[in-house]
Amino acid sequence: MKDIKFSTEARKAEHIEICLNEKVTGDQITTGFERYRFKHLALPEVDFSEISTVTEFLRKRLKGPFLVSSMTGGTETAHGINSRLASVAERRGWAIGVGSVRAALENPDLAYSFQIRKSAPSVPIIANLGAVQFNYGIGADHCRRAVDLLEADGLVLHLNSLQEIFQTEGNMNFKDLLVKIEKVCRSLEVPVGVKEVGWGIDGVTARRLQDAGVSFIDVAGAGGTSWSQVEKHRSKDPMKKRAAEAFRDWGNPTAECIREVHEYVEKVVIIASGGIQNGHEAAKAMALGADLVGFGRTLLKAATESEEQLDLRFEQVEYEFRAAMFGIGAGTLQALKNTDRLVAVRA
Amino acid sequence: MKDIKFSTEARKAEHIEICLNEKVTGDQITTGFERYRFKHLALPEVDFSEISTVTEFLRKRLKGPFLVSSMTGGTETAHGINSRLASVAERRGWAIGVGSVRAALENPDLAYSFQIRKSAPSVPIIANLGAVQFNYGIGADHCRRAVDLLEADGLVLHLNSLQEIFQTEGNMNFKDLLVKIEKVCRSLEVPVGVKEVGWGIDGVTARRLQDAGVSFIDVAGAGGTSWSQVEKHRSKDPMKKRAAEAFRDWGNPTAECIREVHEYVEKVVIIASGGIQNGHEAAKAMALGADLVGFGRTLLKAATESEEQLDLRFEQVEYEFRAAMFGIGAGTLQALKNTDRLVAVRA
């Protein structure tokens, strides 16, 4: 049991390390945002300073429709990252997720590294667990404990099939997960969501998740961080290392996921994430049907540096987002979501 | 007040400097002219020396349908540029615009740098002001003064929303401008036009401007000078500097603007500009629906050098323009505008 715990910690540290220093994006696959462009409105008839981006998530108010994607925890470095992310999320009114809380369930000594409620008293915090764990001894009780540990406003379950099979320690049995997800949705007190980790959730799957009682879906599509690439860098098994390479172009582009999911679900909050690089792309994501936009790896570097850097990064995203709204004359999120000014680029 | 004046002058000088020496074009965006090609007519049945390009603008005769786009004024260097542009425009029969006259309204000492009537006694001169200024104290009277100062034949109001928000000194309230534009159109003695500065005017907006009484529309589309890129180079604010970068592909391609505006308006003179590089592209612009073609930054270098260089540049544009007409057998501007020999390139 010690070994497992140790390996989980080591893995988390390696993930950060690799995501900061290696090429972890895919190849010959893009988010698809480059296939859309906003049609500029020369006469916006809007006062930039009055543009409103406030919204709500998990019954809390957000200053903008933004989310720090689930990333880390379980180590001292991760604690630092989470703290900085939390403080800045609080200050700027973003929702925030943390990495898989399994490490803390296994080893309570690690819980502190996920506990950011003090730094982020007012914004939504989301706990995170791998759905596949439901086939490996984790159940609704653990979920509840994870939420409680973090004083979280919701729980997101991640689906990461291909990551599991390319990592040495992978849990490869994904059978019957939907019914187990359904059970957790029913028994938990807080809203439960589902996310991918960079290969995307398609429309049909989103529909099935909605029917299972999921409250929000984070598409976490392809075009950004590719977890076969990340695990390729980590792997000591030469066969898996090379095999991972053949999946560098795998996945459903983020923009396509948003469109599809938006078409297939009605009641579920749609979070766009996966390779979103700036507020301009975030605005495209909203115009394609998203309710919130998540940022992962692109925040990582600033999050290891300082709150100042991180604040600047958040501010930049917000400014770009509002600039895009201004550019098409959208004064509110509703106007952005209903715009007819996002057009497909002639190929 | 001094400071504002001073900063306006400094800004103008920096704009010239940056446009001459930095990469100020966008990325992953083009004018769209490359998507069209003229279908060569092997047997043109035209005498090249008889090709006619004469036309009329603002009730004056032009030797060709060409315009020097609004660019500068307010400094000694600008004065030199404007003088050279004016002399050559006069000699070759082009219309000519100058940069925003606001500096001269604020500080009469700077008026001389815009006053080019002596160098260009017979061709149309166009005064220029930012439409957003109507929300910052400028009104019809200032417009009239601007026209009078320059002995101009018309006034063009520029729309530059995204430039304003990426520059430190930006005026960001674009509310209710249309009614104010309408008022100016009604009260001025000379024709009033509207232009963008490189992100383009779409069909619907053009229609609304026509309905407001505008006499001419300069689409100033994307694919050439990008003002977010220019302001990126100028900015001292690191956040805005980086944010501007995310808009390097923003805007409506010039060729698309022309087609759209041509479709949406009837009574308004259409000026094509934005990244037009030579007379061949100018001819495409006309075949797409333009009445006149404007050239901005591509004239700048020659305009800082000498009248000879500038004259050569104008002559080259004219020759290319007539060569394209010859290549499709169009002996008159009317024939060029009605040609069915501009075809979309198979992607």
Next chain:
Amino acid sequence: MKDIKFSTEARKAEHIEICLNEKVTGDQITTGFERYRFKHLALPEVDFSEISTVTEFLRKRLKGPFLVSSMTGGTETAHGINSRLASVAERRGWAIGVGSVRAALENPDLAYSFQIRKSAPSVPIIANLGAVQFNYGIGADHCRRAVDLLEADGLVLHLNSLQEIFQTEGNMNFKDLLVKIEKVCRSLEVPVGVKEVGWGIDGVTARRLQDAGVSFIDVAGAGGTSWSQVEKHRSKDPMKKRAAEAFRDWGNPTAECIREVHEYVEKVVIIASGGIQNGHEAAKAMALGADLVGFGRTLLKAATESEEQLDLRFEQVEYEFRAAMFGIGAGTLQALKNTDRLVAVRA
């Protein structure tokens, strides 16, 4: 007669040499697999370890739908390659072909280099002859002898028109081959198949081959090894050398061949080959309609090194293949072949 034998041996050695060390792929032609992508299924509901890939070919059981493409024989080096390929094919349950057996028919001393039954007692072995030889003295009896010599489970006849004309020793008369193929199909005791060598078999031709009684078709399409390129490297005739260059983009892309052949035939086993690089592409081939997938040149390097290297290569292909199945939630070959999750990539 000696010379001919000698030249055949020399040719075979050169082929190996060139395929290992020169650029032998085409130019401006691809397999077409890049035009398809699997739509990721975030919730596969499959246990990776239970994925089944067993199948049958030539009445024998295979652990996966994989085939070592016909490659070599006739020299000592070839013998080593064939032995290693055979041992690993046996161990991992792949079918295996050898290169053209003509050399052994001409010179019985060379037969040993093709005889791999001892190393591969239980998997299907396929003998190989050029169909064009039916116009140069080879007949059904020779075919039978080839099968017997190898204790093979089937015979495949290759079609290689353009290779023949670019190689100095080429047999260029391809007349009336279909009726001769038909005769061989009727008179042989084992199933007879037909394959190309890298330019592909189209739907109409496949249909005609089915009607002639062929049991399996290996499309051997374009995008991988190009035999005009190989012969270009070998040729001493400067004219043919240069002429071969003009065919570097010739051929029917493998993915297209599979689709077409799948549409045109019903009873015939379809083998996909030609430039297939990994198990991910192999899975695409199956989803497009193939029953088996062949690998040629990409196995060659490992086959000259060691059984260990080769085994690793086979294992990698299998793992990638199962990973792709897992990624779309296909637990069986049947599910993979019937999937609707292979989608055309937006161009």
Next chain:
Amino acid sequence: MKDIKFSTEARKAEHIEICLNEKVTGDQITTGFERYRFKHLALPEVDFSEISTVTEFLRKRLKGPFLVSSMTGGTETAHGINSRLASVAERRGWAIGVGSVRAALENPDLAYSFQIRKSAPSVPIIANLGAVQFNYGIGADHCRRAVDLLEADGLVLHLNSLQEIFQTEGNMNFKDLLVKIEKVCRSLEVPVGVKEVGWGIDGVTARRLQDAGVSFIDVAGAGGTSWSQVEKHRSKDPMKKRAAEAFRDWGNPTAECIREVHEYVEKVVIIASGGIQNGHEAAKAMALGADLVGFGRTLLKAATESEEQLDLRFEQVEYEFRAAMFGIGAGTLQALKNTDRLVAVRA
């Protein structure tokens, strides 16, 4: 008059020089052959050695449907080039054209450089004149003299509008040429054709030429030698030099021209030329509708070297051409022209 003669000679020498040593192809324009590919026929049922390519042109027999495009004359170097081209054309049974004979009409001393009948007694020889000369003093009598001087089997009139306007000495009046071409067609004893020089003839123009009595049309399309590029290198006028640059992508792609002309005319012999690089492309040209295929600049280097080099080049083209026919199972030119195996490449 001396000067003109001299300048004509000098020009011809420069053309050769530039075509041999400079980049004279266009930019962002291609012949369009890359947009088509032959669908390989794995079972051609043809004997390569029996493939027949014989045809007829200007009432003479050709061994293959090939033509040496009009290129040169008027200088000693040109004489050497023409002699070598003629000898090899005779030996291999190709038709042959020479450059504009105007120089010889102006100065009989230069006639020898065009007179190749001795070297090419049996194949069709085509005299050449610029159609625009009909507006500059040349008439039917000169045409007759040109044909007589060369003992030619036909005359081709070239259309080169854009070349004329980019060269210093250009004749720019292209008025009323069609009626004059018609007159020449009526009054000459030999068949008269029309050609472009690298910008292509479209369908409508071809139809008008057919109606005017033209016997053959050489499309001479874009994608190969660009005469604005050639004249750019020659020009001493800096304005024209730069202006020429803007036409580097001008013209109708050769493949498009063939298709269009084939659609618009019935009685006229269609010659494909313009950037055709090898026999593979020549076969595509035939499948698109051409009756003959012309080669220009790609022969030039070998033509300045030796008959051996030139012969090798011709042989290579023929071999590639027959290889393409073999590859699709076409045993005759008729089969090639009627093939349904030339397919558009998916973009």
